[in-house]
Amino acid sequence: MNKSNIIMIGMPSSGKTTVGSLLSDKTGKSFLDTDHLLQSITGLSPRDYVISHGLEKFLEIQEKVIMDLSVENSIIATGGGVIYSKEAMEHLKKNGIVVYLKTDFEILENRVAQDRKLARKDGKSFYDTYLERIPLYENYGDILIECKEKPSSEISEEILNIIQSDNIL
Numbered sequence: 001m002n003k004s005n006i007i008m009i010g011m012p013s014s015g016k017t018t019v020g021s022l023l024s025d026k027t028g029k030s031f032l033d034t035d036h037l038l039q040s041i042t043g044l045s046p047r048d049y050v051i052s053h054g055l056e057k058f059l060e061i062q063e064k065v066i067m068d069l070s071v072e073n074s075i076i077a078t079g080g081g082v083i084y085s086k087e088a089m090e091h092l093k094k095n096g097i098v099v100y101l102k103t104d105f106e107i108l109e110n111r112v113a114q115d116r117k118l119a120r121k122d123g124k125s126f127y128d129t130y131l132e133r134i135p136l137y138e139n140y141g142d143i144l145i146e147c148k149e150k151p152s153s154e155i156s157e158e159i160l161n162i163i164q165s166d167n168i169l
């Protein structure tokens, strides 16, 4: 891989897949989603993988899927828990610009399904998970987008403007 990729990180339901796919349309770069990749490799959705094999194994296989990635000129939407792997994040950062979609908790809470299986330990609330992850997303993101209530098309334009005006890619 070289640094021609754009990588989307953020909380579940922050819009990584939606905005990433719009960015792919606008830039002509290919789109891939590590959740979809994991599903095509294991035959299980992330949710079903966590149910069948547990959280630890899910994080392990997710890390492997990312470490095996070797693409160029792509928009990569990641699974929300990718920030728990330092190795995977370092691999992604070496090969692209990492965009953190920062979304307010209240908005996420309204979007995310109540029965979601997140990469979180049993007993941890969605809010605990949010608080735990914010510093990790902020640390790994090269660009932070304040999503607020903006429509996904506006968010993708904002990312494009930053990347073009800063000559990042």
Ligand SMILES: Nc1ncnc2c1ncn2[C@@H]1O[C@H](COP(=O)(O)OP(=O)(O)OP(=O)(O)O)[C@@H](O)[C@H]1O
Residues within 6 Å of the ligand: 010, 011, 012, 013, 014, 015, 016, 017, 018, 019, 035, 077, 078, 079, 080, 111, 147, 149, 150, 151, 152, 153, 155
């Ligand atoms: N900016 C936005 N405004 C309104 N709704 C949005 C926005 N971005 C995403 N959504 C909606 O939120 C839901 C989750 O979006 P999406 O699947 O893109 O999130 P994600 O970050 O990829 O989540 P996951 O970590 O589960 O893969 C979808 O129904 C999508 O249409």
Ligand SMILES: O=C(O)C1=C[C@@H](O)[C@@H](O)[C@H](O)C1
Residues within 6 Å of the ligand: 011, 012, 035, 046, 047, 078, 079, 080, 081, 117, 118, 119, 120
């Ligand atoms: O943020 C999370 O913990 C997750 C997000 C999804 O993208 C999936 O990777 C899975 O549902 C776990």
Ligand SMILES: [Mg+2]
Residues within 6 Å of the ligand: 016, 017, 018, 033, 035, 077, 078
């Ligand atoms: Mg997604």
